Amino acid sequence: MARVEHYAAPRGLKEAARRAAERPATVLAGGTDLMPQIRSGKRALAPSLVNLRRIAVLRGIRRDGDGVRLGALTTVTEILGHPLLRQRAAVLVEAADHFASVQLRNMATVGGNLCNASPAGDLIIPLLVLGARLELVSWTGTELATRELPLEDFFVGPGTTRLGPGEILAAIRFPLPPPDFVARFRKFGTRPALDISVVSVGIGGRRRNGTLEQVRVAFGAVAPVPLCGRRTAAAIDGHPLGPDTTAAAVSAAAAEIRPISDVRASAWYRTELIQILTARLLRDVHHEGH
Amino acid sequence: MTVIPKETLIGRRIPKLDAPAKTTGETRYINDLALPGMLHGKILRTDRVHARIVRIDTSAARALPGVHAVITAADTPGVPLGHGRDNPPLKGDRVRTIRDEIAAVAADTEAIAAEALRLIRVEYEDLPAVFSVHEALRPGAPVLHDRHPDNIPFTFDYSHGDLAAGEQASDVVIEDTFKLHYVTHCCMGVSGVIATFDTTGQLTIYSQTQIPFLYKRDIAPVIGVPPDRIRVIQPPLGGGFGSKLDIYPFEPICVFLARVTQRPVRILFTREEEFIASPTRQPVEFTLRSGVKKDGTLMFRDARTLHDNGGYTSWGATTPFVMMQTISSLYRVPHCRYHTTVVYTNNPYAGSFRGYGNLQATFAVESHMDRLAEAVGMDPLALRLKNAQAPGETTPQGMHFITCGLRDCLQTAAERSDFVKKHATNRAGQTGPIRRGIGIASLVHVGGGANIYRTDGCGTILKLDDFAQATVLTGASEIGQGSETVIAQFVAEELGLPLTSIQVVNNDTEITPWDVGVHASRTTFIAGNSALRAARKARTKLLAAAGQQLGADPATLDLRGGHVVDATSGEARLEIGKLIRSLHFAGKHEVVMTTEYYEPPSVMQDREFKGNVSATYAFGTQAIELEVDTETGVVRIQKVTAAHDVGRVINRLGIEGQIEGGVVMGIGYATTEDLMVSEGRVLNPCFRDYKLVTAPEVPEIDTTFLETLDPHGPAGAKGVGEAPAIPTAVAIANALYNATGVRFRELPFTPEKVLRRLREAAEGKP
Numbered sequence A: 001m002a003r004v005e006h007y008a009a010p011r012g013l014k015e016a017a018r019r020a021a022e023r024p025a026t027v028l029a030g031g032t033d034l035m036p037q038i039r040s041g042k043r044a045l046a047p048s049l050v051n052l053r054r055i056a057v058l059r060g061i062r063r064d065g066d067g068v069r070l071g072a073l074t075t076v077t078e079i080l081g082h083p084l085l086r087q088r089a090a091v092l093v094e095a096a097d098h099f100a101s102v103q104l105r106n107m108a109t110v111g112g113n114l115c116n117a118s119p120a121g122d123l124i125i126p127l128l129v130l131g132a133r134l135e136l137v138s139w140t141g142t143e144l145a146t147r148e149l150p151l152e153d154f155f156v157g158p159g160t161t162r163l164g165p166g167e168i169l170a171a172i173r174f175p176l177p178p179p180d181f182v183a184r185f186r187k188f189g190t191r192p193a194l195d196i197s198v199v200s201v202g203i204g205g206r207r208r209n210g211t212l213e214q215v216r217v218a219f220g221a222v223a224p225v226p227l228c229g230r231r232t233a234a235a236i237d238g239h240p241l242g243p244d245t246t247a248a249a250v251s252a253a254a255a256e257i258r259p260i261s262d263v264r265a266s267a268w269y270r271t272e273l274i275q276i277l278t279a280r281l282l283r284d285v286h287h288e289g290h
Numbered sequence B: 001m002t003v004i005p006k007e008t009l010i011g012r013r014i015p016k017l018d019a020p021a022k023t024t025g026e027t028r029y030i031n032d033l034a035l036p037g038m039l040h041g042k043i044l045r046t047d048r049v050h051a052r053i054v055r056i057d058t059s060a061a062r063a064l065p066g067v068h069a070v071i072t073a074a075d076t077p078g079v080p081l082g083h084g085r086d087n088p089p090l091k092g093d094r095v096r097t098i099r100d101e102i103a104a105v106a107a108d109t110e111a112i113a114a115e116a117l118r119l120i121r122v123e124y125e126d127l128p129a130v131f132s133v134h135e136a137l138r139p140g141a142p143v144l145h146d147r148h149p150d151n152i153p154f155t156f157d158y159s160h161g162d163l164a165a166g167e168q169a170s171d172v173v174i175e176d177t178f179k180l181h182y183v184t185h186c187c188m189g190v191s192g193v194i195a196t197f198d199t200t201g202q203l204t205i206y207s208q209t210q211i212p213f214l215y216k217r218d219i220a221p222v223i224g225v226p227p228d229r230i231r232v233i234q235p236p237l238g239g240g241f242g243s244k245l246d247i248y249p250f251e252p253i254c255v256f257l258a259r260v261t262q263r264p265v266r267i268l269f270t271r272e273e274e275f276i277a278s279p280t281r282q283p284v285e286f287t288l289r290s291g292v293k294k295d296g297t298l299m300f301r302d303a304r305t306l307h308d309n310g311g312y313t314s315w316g317a318t319t320p321f322v323m324m325q326t327i328s329s330l331y332r333v334p335h336c337r338y339h340t341t342v343v344y345t346n347n348p349y350a351g352s353f354r355g356y357g358n359l360q361a362t363f364a365v366e367s368h369m370d371r372l373a374e375a376v377g378m379d380p381l382a383l384r385l386k387n388a389q390a391p392g393e394t395t396p397q398g399m400h401f402i403t404c405g406l407r408d409c410l411q412t413a414a415e416r417s418d419f420v421k422k423h424a425t426n427r428a429g430q431t432g433p434i435r436r437g438i439g440i441a442s443l444v445h446v447g448g449g450a451n452i453y454r455t456d457g458c459g460t461i462l463k464l465d466d467f468a469q470a471t472v473l474t475g476a477s478e479i480g481q482g483s484e485t486v487i488a489q490f491v492a493e494e495l496g497l498p499l500t501s502i503q504v505v506n507n508d509t510e511i512t513p514w515d516v517g518v519h520a521s522r523t524t525f526i527a528g529n530s531a532l533r534a535a536r537k538a539r540t541k542l543l544a545a546a547g548q549q550l551g552a553d554p555a556t557l558d559l560r561g562g563h564v565v566d567a568t569s570g571e572a573r574l575e576i577g578k579l580i581r582s583l584h585f586a587g588k589h590e591v592v593m594t595t596e597y598y599e600p601p602s603v604m605q606d607r608e609f610k611g612n613v614s615a616t617y618a619f620g621t622q623a624i625e626l627e628v629d630t631e632t633g634v635v636r637i638q639k640v641t642a643a644h645d646v647g648r649v650i651n652r653l654g655i656e657g658q659i660e661g662g663v664v665m666g667i668g669y670a671t672t673e674d675l676m677v678s679e680g681r682v683l684n685p686c687f688r689d690y691k692l693v694t695a696p697e698v699p700e701i702d703t704t705f706l707e708t709l710d711p712h713g714p715a716g717a718k719g720v721g722e723a724p725a726i727p728t729a730v731a732i733a734n735a736l737y738n739a740t741g742v743r744f745r746e747l748p749f750t751p752e753k754v755l756r757r758l759r760e761a762a763e764g765k766p
């Protein structure tokens, strides 16, 4: 294990960004991905460790104009208990409800889940369905610079993102879904608790006369990055919900995923699961309308 | 006048005596022990599956500050260990499995030891490898051990009756091949050992062993220390389940490190190491052929099994001893043959694991009972009842069932689960993706020890101090099974003392008398009988002394609540403590101390594996209800109805835990646990990917105890440590058939494998 030469746990975002820019740095949030990766030797710590956990502006869930802003340090437990999210973005709460165990939920942050960039990251899927955008900050040498990026453009490959060196994810924003918006998340693990997703699916859209419109679909653990299911979404968008649309969506899904075989599942099984979960989600959405 | 009523501790719900310390974190496991000056040992394992070692360069590791010793095979006597004496603790010329030990380091800290391992350079010349028994049996296959050019270290044969006649007389004959996979014990406490020599050369080993006395005998030649110079101390175990029945290379390696450094050395596994380098359950390919008459009478059974022995031999190779008992004797079968070929491969090797081959054998036999029932148009329960053993029978293998609750177990489990009706309704046809099923399976297992050494005995020394505190020194180890509590109960019961007055000492070979070890579900039965008899001797002595003092006939007296009482009225006459003190003084100069060596009425089997190997046998039946999602392959176990012939309940809380734990272990074996081995390598050495059953998956478990009151059992009890894990997996397989009409012949029933099998069956593969 490489030795950490510099450690900082600043209270200000500016200070953290400066520290992260000064020299090669590792950023720490809840540590639930980082620490196991370090201990197993899968990843080495940079000489400088910047702990974000004392930065108050990175915390909190709040209304932000016609949208919602989640501070990067928002924990899974906070998502679970939040009234606004429960009411208007239940799909995110649903994912939080299938996340690890209570102990993990108290530590794990939404920022960490996104920046870890696992194709199986459970909060990513509903946030893709909600059309989330990221607020990224970095130190230019003299000041704090901020840029925005749609979540779907954030991921490059397993464990890699478009975060620049020393860049910090400050917040996640998404527009507050309109009242006719429905969305569902389904995670398949081989047991009911404490499991990494074998695959996951999120589907959301606005319900209009027996159809879904402005549909977004996202798939987890079936490609090197969390995948936006554009073709699947197109197969659903504006078509009457029912067996034909489901069949079209299912075959679009099977065609656009790129699963691999690993110890958790074979590519064959992942393809089977995506199809069955997609069909079941659509059926749920459909039946809810009646 | 104080009257003390007669009360019994037998059958009560007694929290395990070690529970408070374990739940509050007070228990000191081997991980918590640190001797002054102790060094930390670590083992370098190979990354090859089969290779010749050309050179090992340890110079850089030796030069690392904080390193006290680096050893290789060249520094050791090279005496192999294990049942086949084929496993040198450190491998000098050749590695045969991915876990092979090639060097070891002792250093000031674990981190330094780990760093030193990284500095050791090993040069190999790879050899061709074999990863399946079929490959290993092919002519010209790579040979693992020169002593066995055919790769077959052992075969086992058993038979009774006339197979051809049995087959001739059968109306229906079926044959199947079952494949039983690798799982491992997953003890919460990882493997560990501390070794330390004193200045006279006396060796103390802090060991997790389940067999402290045989351990001394078996490790002595490997480390070159005479057994009388070895003391074994057993700190509390973080789980055993059979995994600590053999000696594994890390233990002698720790002794070697302690010897060269002249310091205490501790080796503790990492979790990953535990998955890779501790034993597994024996994987088996099991071909079974069975025949019945139209009326359901079982005629013959012919079993041929192939055991993947891995690269070395531990107890897994000997599981046929147990397998053949189920083949020959769970149900009455007039003609029977059993043959096992044990085959070396470059895979991991199996040890002893709760059930000892019986989960695998029962899987085959009870799958067939269902298939045969269907073939002759009988209900699965009816076919089993027709062929079930009954009390008084001696089976052709020589097993004598003085008591036998099998029929009652079958009937009880069936009634309480409404088996017959549910089974028929489920089969009548279901639609939709979720299908329900119910399955049933039974078991027989030794319940009164297993006479496989020349003795199956256990010693007890019991002493009473001047305040009526009883100390029971027993050879039998506590490995979490609750034997300490049961032994204390027997002694308290005989001596009329509260449980708090009983101390059980069971973890130091210099103090405790001899015992074979914890295996074969024998401790309650054998050590219990031993303690009970020692206590009875003390009781006789106390009553005689009291009779003398009180001028009463000892037969009119009883011991209750710490007092000598009048047996009829319960009137307290004398405090037991006072009685003992009076024996010390009053010119008598006596102590109350008794000994017992209990040897059960069983025999060693003959060369044909025949003979009454256990003093009694445990039986049981489990009916399991489940739901299977035929679109995803997910199996949800909903209810387990268990009925077990336990002889007599001693500690109700303890035995409930034993049954529930066994059932959960069986569910894990069937539905979630899978040690994935590919080309000799373990692919999932972590709890993230090796899935134990978690709390929300545990179904309702309805347990009924059938008390058959075994005449040889302590207070009538039988041993049931292993029994509950045995029939679970096959009851699940039978329930899956009931749900889907598809026969599952390969474990595990993880969702992907279930879905694959369902698809395969839909495409016409039976």
Ligand SMILES: Cc1cc2nc3c(=O)[nH]c(=O)nc-3n(C[C@H](O)[C@H](O)[C@H](O)COP(=O)(O)OP(=O)(O)OC[C@H]3O[C@@H](n4cnc5c(N)ncnc54)[C@H](O)[C@@H]3O)c2cc1C
Residues within 6 Å of the ligand: A026, A027, A028, A029, A030, A031, A032, A033, A034, A035, A036, A052, A072, A073, A098, A099, A100, A101, A104, A107, A108, A109, A110, A111, A112, A113, A114, A115, A116, A120, A121, A122, A123, A163, A167, A168, A169, A170, A194, A195, A196, A197
């Ligand atoms: C037992 C267990 C079970 C788990 N179960 C699940 C599960 O069910 N579903 C699931 O999705 N995940 C699961 N995980 C993974 C993990 O808990 C989540 O991914 C979690 O959200 C990570 O958040 P964290 O705050 O702990 O991140 P950390 O470990 O602190 O960080 C993760 C990565 O992101 C970087 N990072 C963190 N925050 C920022 C930031 N604001 N800006 C820039 N970079 C940042 C870190 O440098 C690191 O590379 C599990 C992990 C464990 C150990």
